[in-house]
Amino acid sequence: MTASRILQDILTEFDERISSELNLDPLGLQVIWSAYGQKIFRNRISSISNDVRNYTLNLFNHAVTKALVEDDGAMLGKGLLKNKAYAGRGKDSTAFKQACLIYLENLFAYAIVDAQAMQGVETSGVLGISKARRRWEESAGNPRLLFSHEAQAHVLVRQNSLGVSGRYKTPLVEMKFFDSSYDYALPESRPQWQKAQALLFSASESLVELQKSVNAHMTELLADTRREPERSFAEVPAALKQAFVNAFRSPAVVGEYARDFWLAITELDQGAPGALYKVLKDEWLPGGQVQKLPTAEVFALAVKRQPLAAADREKLEHVCMLEPFLGELELLLGVMLSTKSQSLDEVLINWKALGRDGHTLPDSAARIEANAAMRAQVAGTAAERLDELLALARGTDVRQHMEQLLKYHDKVMEARGQSPWLRLLGGRQLKIDVRTRPLPEKDDRPVGAWVHQYYVPQFRHLLSGLRGLA
Template sequence: MQLSQFVTDYDESLLGDTYIDPLGVLVIWSAFGGHVFRNRVNSISNDVRNYTLNLMNHRIIRDLIDDDSVVVSRALESAIGDKHSLSFRQACLIYLENIFSYSLISAEGGAGVETGGILGGSKGRKALEESKGNPELVLSHTKDAHLLVRQLSLGVSGRYKTPFMEIGFFDTHYHYHLPESDGLWARADQLFQRSVRLRAVYDAARAHLASLINASTTKASSPPRYSFNAVPSSLKKAYQDAYASPGRVGAETRAFWLELTGLDHGAAGALLSELNEHAADDGEVRLADEQLFRLAEKRCIKLGDDDAVRMIQHILTLEPLLAEVDLLFKLSLHRRNQRMAEVEALWRGMARDETTLPMLAVRIREFSSLLGAIKGTAAARLEKLLMAASLETVEEQLRGLLEYHAGVMRSRGQFPWVATKSADLIQVEARTQPLPDKDKRAPGSWVNRYYLPQFRNLVDGFRGVTA
């Protein structure tokens, strides 16, 4: 999540959706998933088409900034800033993203064009309908130009900002000329030169944006506005051809992105090999997440990659505890009012007892590198969960878990979903939940997925698989 539009510093404790993460464990498991996938894949950056679009947009802007023949007039500068300002970069990014979205959506239903995964698709579709196919485009970094709500953080550039910074293309302010970045941009140029389709988009989009900047006579402080019909049809067609689907983009960029992201090495590379090896004819991999991680562990052991083995073993050791505390918490939400003993009976009915959580907690504490792999909010929350899990009786474990939950919710300025009301009574303040299916929650079953589905989505794009 990118929160750069706010003046406050980023707070990792706010990560995730507070309405589906009452135990605040997303910040824990996402840290370990981030280690495996090198922060290149997460819940919002996992589409090879958007990865490539973001690369192209930034390369175009970098090119325009370096081109002395592209001049921002004083009038335009008052609206979007000079060529070296962050606002200029943001205005260009939003404009290019919106042209892409409208170009693909307007071709919806055409041969090979897939609009699933296009950010702003539903809003773009509505805007096209209301404007009879000719929506307004604004060259600006302000809300007036946004197709998406909070587009600077939730659009393509915002969602893929962290992976691109991690790779080294730019810093948080989109400064493109970093010590390590020139070589990366040179490799991007090679990608666009090799692909006829991508080069056609690049050339057309660059020429169009440069012409708007050079020709702009906007009034002071008023961002220029254009109609979608004024965008060259050749540019729209080029987008529709090159970016018709993630599969089409992935087929041309697979080797590039695997090399740049490093996702074909280490723990991620082992998982990639297992996904490839176990993919059916339709591209589907019918293995549970735990199975894939265990197969990847064996592969890394065979390769002698100790770091990769350790990353995977962290997850294999951590997830059983997170899954079990999730189960105990869900049992506490079963009825509006319950006695501690009633929740314990449900716990035992699910084939658990007072030793379940302590044994899992011991395994984690004995794995010293696991606890040292995270810090900040994630480390603090895991330590509190371990303390609750290490208590002797089921009642004490439940009480400790509910106290932990209350602390997480207080940190968010919210009320706990369930709380103790007396020595042995707990009360649900939120919506009650049905009992988990015993067959689906056998001891050792997983709940969290460590970005494996997102990695699969990226890999499916490489294979040309339609999501």
């Protein structure tokens, strides 16, 4: 096995910070604000896991896989029994479970492509839909479905990490449905699966019908004697394909039957996220319209919600303390990036023209500096970077702030193996090596304005699905 294949098999977690941090986050602030955001949402919501249909599809696919693992009647054919990737563990191996998940994801995507002209079927948000359409067209509407965990079975590139099971893995791990190795038999997993069976799978007629059809199809597929069983899409029973469409035709359809389950199991309607949930629900207007509030206002209203435990209120207050400081740091760098070449004196003039001065950073940092409990909420890189940023904000000398911010930026970029975006020549002249950023108008950027969203848009998107057809 090649080194790249070994890494591909091991690195199956999707890290949402990689591309965004490298290209859009020159100060490495995402690791800070996301840490405080996840203190609120506990990894239930992220930039890549916020769609109720994908959430439910992933849980369903795992439920099918779990049933196959536990069903002694679902026998592996000769070819699968000899698969070295199963390492003698057969159906309990990670490779087998990945093969099940990939096969089911692809079957769903092709079923949606097949039914996309039907009224009420929404293809937007289906992971891999573009690649599935391409395969559909190339195969004249009869693509191949291969049962394997390896790349040749994937519709998406690196589907183990970029598909539904990869992007929505962390939330289900955090909710104890399984661990990172897909072990369904953990003691803490049993009550979660019992809730899922009682509140979701048994309550939804469409999922009950789909479960029966899928289990029968997968049991028959696994008995195939080939090392990598396969079926053409045309060979899949029509009733099964239609059942997939019926159960997952749109986020609204899924939200209609899954709302109560997901709110209960995620606890996103309780505590700190629950306070945000109530504010976002108030955005819903008659006629299906939504009046979206700025994120700063959403948090301000959530903090005032009653009743709210002190620990939950603090999580919201920490974000309200943090964001004005991060926003001002990002603005200062933006001013420094506004011209290909400028002196520190020119940066200072533009900084003051925006209504800022030497007290802006120290004042926005003061509440954080005074709150040791807030800083103790995060660890690792997030804590290190926040401490460094607080240190550079001490004192009222803007030129010193700029020089320290440059050193901090250099350190962040060096850790990524990249060159800094700007350099200080001769101790006074800035040279920009990337595209310049336009300066905002003073009225468009009041002191303390929020830049980062702390997963509120993603939470809003999830709730729009959970709202169902109402």
